[in-house]
Amino acid sequence: MPEDSEIIEQIVDRYDGDDGMLIPMMQDLQAESGYLPADQLRCLGRHLRLPLSRLYAVATFYSSFRLAPKGAHEVTLCMGTVCYLKGSASISEAITREFQVEPGGTTRDRLFSFQAVNCMGACAVAPVMTVDGKYYNGVSPASALEILYGLTKEHVTADKEEQT
Template identity: 45%
Template sequence: MDVERLESILTQYEGYPQDLIPILQDIQDQYHYLPKDELKVVAQRLNVPLTKVYSVATFYKMFSLIPKGRHQLRVCLGTTCHLKGGQRLLESVSSHLGIEPGYTTADMQFSLETVGCLGSCAQAPVMMVDDKYYARMTIDKVSKVLKLYKE
């Protein structure tokens, strides 16, 4: 475990139980997942049971207990995207990457996820790679977009 890296996150907080979620968010952002050993330290430091940390880590969709890929790919399945073919877009992305939603490619480049709504409904269907939106997606654009991120 990289103690220094974890400390640099923990020192930004006062150590109250309500700091749990922001701390987990920071860890998720930096590590791209929540490593077990780190979670144990967090529980000790905030003086909360490990069960609580585990409950929170498994309740919220943003958190993952397994390592995620370099690029986070989120396909929107909001209502408008659903009506405009979001599901097919997802299936296409999924088969291009060879993974089901919720998984990461073996080369650790991409993690594929679905999201309830990205709030860009006027441009449905939408997907997001890391912080970039791709609007009015069509299946024939999928491989082009993915190419931009492939090594």
Template identity: 40%
Template sequence: MQNIDKIIDKWNADPDYVIEMMQDVQDELRHTPREALEQITKQTKVPLARLYHIATFYKSFSLTPRGEYEIQVCVGTACHVKGAPLIVDAFSRELKIKSGETTADGLFTLEGVRCLGCCSLAPVVMIGDDLYSNVKTVDVPELILKYRKEEK
């Protein structure tokens, strides 16, 4: 909780900056746990229910731990037409998790997301900050391996 206090101090416990505080917590812990929200409430006096509303409204927050790498498979229309559901299935099979879940080793979280804004490259996948275009199901095992290797 010391880190949380530091984050709150960084924003001078200003209630106008609770989203920024929560974003810093999310970045630091890869999720926004209840204890952190309670701490922010205690120091900023912003009601806990409001923080929960923010945490559940914005997709960038997660109440449960996220993987080190977020795999975002675009399931927007252009990507859907070009086989995005099969790509989600391939990641799901390889990682043994469903969309929205995190692997037991905490390395990957799989998510289907709306249009990533580069439809001409469909189907697209983002892993962390890296964008992959024209992804095929056969590419999936190699992509996963690449990030597993980076961890070693």
């Protein structure tokens, strides 16, 4: 896309094309799209005359870089002992089945990233799931799916607002 290469040219110029400033350049690039798309990395490498392997090495070494887009929402499900006893495994299975997303992954439509964690320290209200940091307690497979279906709508309206 010509737009991409324009953005990359701007970023490269910002640092006088100094390849020592690769990390700040990649940070700026990530700020544009939220992650580092492969074709943009390739394009940046061409501008700096650096092999893609070098950019990939940097992107995978530092924890602040992402090679895949994150979902619009972050869903975390507790798999601690108590939550597990109260059925969080079946919640996880239900989410995987309904949204085709494994723990640690992101849905194909990038609606949400799904994470399973060991214990969130909220055993008293198990099973626990958080969505963008908001706690939902005592969830069941049905109520978890209901919450996540609610996200779809939120996401769509948010997008629409952005477009108008």
